[in-house]
Amino acid sequence: MRVVLAEDHFLLRNGLVQLLTAYGHEVVEAVDNGPMLLRALTELRPDVAVVDVRLPPDFSDEGLRAAVEARTRVPDLPILLLSQYVEPLYAHELLTTGSAGVGYLLKSRVTNGDQFIDAVERVAAGGTAMDPEVIQQLLTRKVRDERLTALSGREREVLECLAQGRSNAGTAEALYISEKAVAKHIGNIFTKLGLPPTEADNRRVLAVLAYLDH
Template structure:
């Protein structure tokens, strides 16, 4: 897996790079600002970009903007955002910028190297990986929506797991229920949200997040 990494803190950038190398992946570029990130993404066309949202020179949303511009030039370029903050707007904009390979992870919630690399690999493969806290805030913003209000407490838990990119087996394990029960809940969720069910995990996750975004 070829990776472009954008992080302005040297120690974190170096640490992530070493971690990826240890797991057999290649960091083809490691940059610390928005302009260099955009150039690296468009020139090198990596398998995945790991991007700090806030980069020099402005430390606002330079990383996100560079990633979105790159996705316009390289359609479906997988991007995993890293941030210290929960910013649902950033998740919205990333989802709007493409249909596959998106993720949003909070830095202080990364506590396991193997799991973090697995998350990166999932995004590189076209999957979705949204931090539970980000998903939670997306859902809170829609609490007053009539359709969301029709979901049961268990269906909301399943929906949150879907948005995190979990498989049916992963949801069953997380919620201590059977896979058959998970399938039943998913079958109930989509009609309530007015969304057609899909056999493709990534499409169903993106459909849920797209609904929450609108």
């Protein structure tokens, strides 16, 4: 798997390069600022990009801006954002660029190599990987949409697992319920959120967006 990495901290950047390489992936370019990231993404078109939200020159949201711009030029280019802090709006902005290949992790997750690589590979495969702390903050915020308040406690737990990128089997394992029960809850979630079947949209991602919007 070809990876573009954007991280301004020298030690962390080198550590991520070594980690990705150790798991059999090729880091085709490692950059430390927004303009270089945008060039690398649009020219190299990697299988996935691992991007620090805050990059030089301003250390605000240059990484996010470059990632969003790259996805307008290369639709559904897989992007996994890294951040020191929980910023749900960053996750929302990236998700609105497309329904495939997006993720948002706190940098603290990088200390768990298997968990980090699993997230990278999941995003590269077109899935989503949302940090549990991001989802927890979204779930505890005041919800104003009546469709969302209609979800049961278990349905919210299932939706949290979807946001983390879990499969039906992974959700069943995490919640100690059967896959059949998971499928039923997902169907209820889609119904309550007004998400009918369609070939054009990924309903799992749209369901997560419903939370991020509120």
